[in-house]
Each structure stands twice: as C-alpha cells, then as structure tokens.
Amino acid sequence: MLSPALVSLALFLVAPILFIAVYSFWIRTAEGLDVPAFQFGNWIAVATDYYYWLGLWGSFKLALITTISCAIIGYPAAYFLARIQFSNKVLLLFLLFLPFWISYIIRTMAWISVLGRTGALNTMLISLGIIDEPLKMLYNDFSVIMGLVYFLLPYMIINIYVSLDGIDRNLEASARTLGCSPWQTFREVTLPLSLPGLGAGCMLCFVLAAGSYVTPRLLGGPDTLFFPDLIYEAIISQLDWPTGAVLSVILLLSLGLLVAVYNRFMSLSDIYRSFAR
Amino acid sequence: MSATLESRAALWLLGLFSVAVYIFQFAPIAVVMLLSFNGSRSGAFPMEGLSLQWYEKLFANDSILQAFQTSIVLALGCSLVATAVGVMAAIALVRYQFKAKNGISTLISLPLLVPEVVLGVALLMFLKLMGVYRSFGMLLLGHTVLALPFVVLVVQARLVGLRQNFEEAALSLGANRLQTFREVTLPLISPAILGGFLFAVAISFDNITATLFWKKPGIETVPTKIFAMLRTSISPEINALGSVMIIVTILLPLIGGFVVRRFSRGR
Structure with a gap:
C-alpha cells in the first residue's frame, strides 16, 4: 500500500x-x-562570481533577522497561550492559525497596502499629526522582513507552544517551593525545557525565510539581493540551466546542512509533531 | 500556591503583548478587505465611502476568471490523486510494522523541508529529460507531490488516535482484510480523508513559488495572476480579488475542521 x-x-x-x-x-x-x-566549469564560474555569494549572504541575512524577530515576538505570545487559564483556549489557537491559512500571496500583498506611500500606516500617522511627509517603508529590506516575520510567526509560536504545553507544571511549582523567584524559575526550568520547541521554530523559520522567493520579490527594493531570485533568473529568464542547477544545489546543501546539524542535536520529529496538530 | 502580585502583573503584560501579536496578524488582512470596498477612484487611502465597484470590475475580468478556473481544476485534480496515494501510505505506516519506517516517514515529509524553489527547479529539469515541458500536466504532478505529505499527516494522526479494537473485532468475526477495511476502517477515517483532501486543495490553491517554475507562460493560476498584476501596475481591483481569496482560503479549512470534528465525536 x-x-x-x-x-x-x-x-x-x-x-x-x-x-x-x-x-x-x-x-x-x-x-x-x-x-x-x-x-566543473559551471561550478567554478559560480564560485568565482562575487555576485552569487552576495546573493547567498543576502538571503541568509534576511533569514537570520527574521528568525530572531520571530523568536523574540513569538516566545512571549506562546508562553502566554500556554499558561493562561481560559476556557476557550482552542479558539485562541484557532485564531492564531487563521491568518496562516489565508492565501500566502494575499498576506504578502497586504503589506503593500499597509506600508506604501498612501498605505494604511502612513495615512494614519499623517492624520494623527505625527509625521508630515509619508515615510518610505516599502520596497526595502525592512518591508521584506515585515512580510517574512508576518508569515512565519505562527510557525514559531506553535512550535514553542507545543513545547511549553508539554512541560510538567510540577517542575515549576517545585522550583518555586525550593525558593526560586518567578524569573529564576523561568530561566532555570521553563526556558531550558522549551528549547526543543524554540529550536524547531527557529530552524523552520530560517529555512523557509532563506528559501523564499515571492516575499522578497514583491516587497523588496532594487537592491534587495536574495538567492532564490538568482535561481529564478538563471532558470526562467536566462534559460541558463547548468548555472541554475549549481545555484539550486548550493541552496539545498547549505540549508540541508543546517537541518542536519539541527537533527544531530534535536529530533526532526518535533517539527512533524507540530505540523500534525 | 498563590500567584504573587509581581507574576500577575507579568501575566497582564504578556497578555497585552499577545493581543498586539493578534492585531499584527489580522490588521493587514483587514486593510485589504477594507480597501476592496473603497469608493474612491484610485482605490487607495483615504477611503471615500463604500462601494462594490471593484468587485464588479473583478467579475468582468475574463483573465482573472480564467485563472480561477485553472486553479480550481488543478486543485481538485491533484488533491484527488494525493488523497488516494496518501491515505494508502498513512494506513501502511500506522497499521503495519516494518523496517525503515522512520526513513519512509522522513521521505514523505521531505517536500516540507526542501526549499520550494529547489523543488520547482528539480521537477522542471527532470521532466524535460523525459520530454515533458512546462505545462498543466507538470503543474498537476508537482502539486500532487507538494500536497501528499499533508494528506499523510492528517490521516496518520487520525489513525493513531483510532483504537484497533474495531478492526480486530471485524477480523475475528470472519471478515477478511478487504471487508474490514471497507466496512470498518474506511468509515471511521472518512472524516480525516475529507480533511486531508481539503488540506490538499488548500495547499494547491495557494501555491505560488513552485507554480512559477512549472506553469506554461500564459497559463495563470490565481496566485500567479495576482503576482503578475502586482509586478506590472497595481490595479485597485486586486484588493477585491484578495478579499475573495481570503474568504475561500479561510472557508476551506474551516469546513474541513468542522467535518473532522463533527464526525470524530462518535468514537
């Protein structure tokens, strides 16, 4: 079967x-x-072209900033969701995942209407008298990161949530009885026990961000360099498939290496578990 | 143990922060939906009254309707295949013991971890070797591979939660394996099958990156159509199109979730 x-x-x-x-x-x-x-002609041509390395660095830089932002924003929210006593918690989790379901291209496009010159944010800030001239927030690295964080945050939150939710609450209670302050309890007990979830979330965010093509394409500016764009250009625009193949292998190997290192220390099954929920 | 004042204040702060996160998740979508009813001629802020003009323009736009048709046929086609193949794989993975099970699970989840750009390039190159070029057929095949892991995960989760007593009872009462499957297992997992199917439809309907690599120039699915519209000139009816997509992509999993929950009560 x-x-x-x-x-x-x-x-x-x-x-x-x-x-x-x-x-x-x-x-x-x-x-x-x-x-x-x-x-090895194709490989040598790519390896000696500085531009491709800049592109790889560009994607990794965007992915790194995105991942760190997701972790910083996602952890407190996941902690709150895991700890709050609320009869309709399922509803809260459901709401968190609702945008997750909404068409990816629409969620990316939405940021054009939010950050643009005549977008929601500029219009609001001007009408409140906070600024006189519209701010330039769209079509640069900032808007790319906003778009990436926006679409990856639910992945991060659910991974941390699953991990926090699985922690035996008695461990925290014991730490408190033994004289730990709430902050110490968090630092010494809760945080270390939730690291698998945080790690899984970070890896997922990084891999998905570094491999994304549409978000940087739509929200980035002319000087936003990202690797998947180089692949698309090579394959679809220039029809230079051997070069495109080299670039694809580089992306696959560099991200695969990351997954392998992660898998060496933590289990991939953590990630599949959070998908299955 | 009573919560101290300090930790209660901390929880409140966390709560406020979480509310902000929820606003962050919903505000951009709300902006799109709001703008789709904009009465102004430019379609941008500031809003000038409400109107349905962009929806009228949208439904008069043949190329968009064409994209919808392509997307729907594609999503239904690939989901049917992915569901059939995925359900069988899920049953085998849960109900039978064999070696290399972990390896196979990883293999099935592989499309989730390989960057979509690479998946796009891979299938494009490989199929060209066999004489298949960028086409609807390539899209159908590719979307099936992309949707497969989701079907397997959904059905697997349901099967794991299903006690084997029913199947064992049927077998001991003289039913053969096929009968047991048809009369017992299948009805019990049918909500999960439908759930997996709708999941697959949603994945296919929403896919853009790999689709850009596989589609024939000139054929557009709804996401690639939007992508093309955004890259040329941003016409205001795109917000109306966005709102329609929001409704469709929310409704599908909602129906799926409802069906699964509704029918799995009577365990």
Whole structure:
C-alpha cells in the first residue's frame, strides 16, 4: 500500500533533486544546448562570481533577522497561550492559525497596502499629526522582513507552544517551593525545557525565510539581493540551466546542512509533531 | 500556591503583548478587505465611502476568471490523486510494522523541508529529460507531490488516535482484510480523508513559488495572476480579488475542521 506513495516520491521528488546535481556538471554548447558531461566549469564560474555569494549572504541575512524577530515576538505570545487559564483556549489557537491559512500571496500583498506611500500606516500617522511627509517603508529590506516575520510567526509560536504545553507544571511549582523567584524559575526550568520547541521554530523559520522567493520579490527594493531570485533568473529568464542547477544545489546543501546539524542535536520529529496538530 | 502580585502583573503584560501579536496578524488582512470596498477612484487611502465597484470590475475580468478556473481544476485534480496515494501510505505506516519506517516517514515529509524553489527547479529539469515541458500536466504532478505529505499527516494522526479494537473485532468475526477495511476502517477515517483532501486543495490553491517554475507562460493560476498584476501596475481591483481569496482560503479549512470534528465525536 505504500508503494504508490514511495514510487511517486522516488520518481518525482528524490530522482529530480538528485538530477539537479547531475545537471550542474553538464556543459552548455554554443548553440544553447545542454549536453551531458562531467566538468566543473559551471561550478567554478559560480564560485568565482562575487555576485552569487552576495546573493547567498543576502538571503541568509534576511533569514537570520527574521528568525530572531520571530523568536523574540513569538516566545512571549506562546508562553502566554500556554499558561493562561481560559476556557476557550482552542479558539485562541484557532485564531492564531487563521491568518496562516489565508492565501500566502494575499498576506504578502497586504503589506503593500499597509506600508506604501498612501498605505494604511502612513495615512494614519499623517492624520494623527505625527509625521508630515509619508515615510518610505516599502520596497526595502525592512518591508521584506515585515512580510517574512508576518508569515512565519505562527510557525514559531506553535512550535514553542507545543513545547511549553508539554512541560510538567510540577517542575515549576517545585522550583518555586525550593525558593526560586518567578524569573529564576523561568530561566532555570521553563526556558531550558522549551528549547526543543524554540529550536524547531527557529530552524523552520530560517529555512523557509532563506528559501523564499515571492516575499522578497514583491516587497523588496532594487537592491534587495536574495538567492532564490538568482535561481529564478538563471532558470526562467536566462534559460541558463547548468548555472541554475549549481545555484539550486548550493541552496539545498547549505540549508540541508543546517537541518542536519539541527537533527544531530534535536529530533526532526518535533517539527512533524507540530505540523500534525 | 498563590500567584504573587509581581507574576500577575507579568501575566497582564504578556497578555497585552499577545493581543498586539493578534492585531499584527489580522490588521493587514483587514486593510485589504477594507480597501476592496473603497469608493474612491484610485482605490487607495483615504477611503471615500463604500462601494462594490471593484468587485464588479473583478467579475468582468475574463483573465482573472480564467485563472480561477485553472486553479480550481488543478486543485481538485491533484488533491484527488494525493488523497488516494496518501491515505494508502498513512494506513501502511500506522497499521503495519516494518523496517525503515522512520526513513519512509522522513521521505514523505521531505517536500516540507526542501526549499520550494529547489523543488520547482528539480521537477522542471527532470521532466524535460523525459520530454515533458512546462505545462498543466507538470503543474498537476508537482502539486500532487507538494500536497501528499499533508494528506499523510492528517490521516496518520487520525489513525493513531483510532483504537484497533474495531478492526480486530471485524477480523475475528470472519471478515477478511478487504471487508474490514471497507466496512470498518474506511468509515471511521472518512472524516480525516475529507480533511486531508481539503488540506490538499488548500495547499494547491495557494501555491505560488513552485507554480512559477512549472506553469506554461500564459497559463495563470490565481496566485500567479495576482503576482503578475502586482509586478506590472497595481490595479485597485486586486484588493477585491484578495478579499475573495481570503474568504475561500479561510472557508476551506474551516469546513474541513468542522467535518473532522463533527464526525470524530462518535468514537
């Protein structure tokens, strides 16, 4: 019964991903045909081009700022959700996940209407007399990070929440009886026990942010450099598939390495668990 | 143990902060919906009265309606396949013991972790090798792979929660495996199957990044249509389109969640 799933995944997922690696060694002839070969020309061309490294750094920088922002905003909210005594907690969690369901492109697009020159924020600030001239908030790294944090925050919160919710409350109570202050209890007991959730959330946010194409494309400015854009340009616009293959392998390997390191210390099953909820 | 004044104040602060987080999550969506009813000619702020003009323009726009049609056919098609394949895989993973189970679980969840851009490139290159070019067929195949893990996860979660007594009872009363599956297991997991199906529809309907790699130039799904509209000139009817998408993408999982909950009561 597994075989249809395994065959389709092997054929349309695993084999294609491996095939990218093969393609990255192919040679592009003068007529624009890609012929099978084993040579490092494409790899050397990419590795010696400073621009690609800037692009990789650009994506990683955006992803890092996004991940840290999500952790700082998400942890207190998750803590509150896990600790509050409220009969309709399911409703609160449901509300948190509602935007999560709303079309990704719409949630990204919404920020144009919020941050733009005549957007909601500028209109509000001007009518309140706080500023005279509209602020330039859109089409730069700031708006990209806003968009990324906005779409990734629920992932972060649910991962931390699951982790906090699973902590035996008696441990915190014992720490308090043994003389810990609330802050000490949090620092010495709660925070360490919730690290798997925080770690899972951070990894998920980083990987999804660094791999995102649409958000930086729509909300970024002309000098926003991000790696998936270089891949799209190579494959779709310039039809330079061998270069596109090299770039795809680089993105896959660098993010895969991150996942592998994470998996070495914490289990990936934490992430799947939060998906299954 | 009584909460101290200090920790109560801390909880209040946390509560306020969480309210701000919820506002942050909902405000941008509210802005889109508000602007879709804008009466002003430019469609931007400040609002000038309410009107349905952008909805009228939207439903008169053939290329958008065409995109809706493409998206719906695509979503239904890939979800049917993903559900059939995913349900079987979930049953096998939960009900049978075999080696390499963890490896297979990881494999099935792989589309969740591989960057979508890479998935897009991979299938594009591989299928070209077999003579398949950017087309609706490629979209159908790709979306099926993307939706599969979600179907498996939803059905798996339901199966794990389902006690095996019913199946064992049926078997001991003389039903064969197929009968047991058809008469006992299937009815019990049918809400989860429907849930998984709607999940898959939502995933496909919402997908954009991989779709940009797989679609034939000229064919647009609703998300890629919006993407194209945003990159050329921002016409105000896009907010009306956005509001329609908001309603559709909220309703689908809501119906799914409701169905699953409604029918899993009688366990």
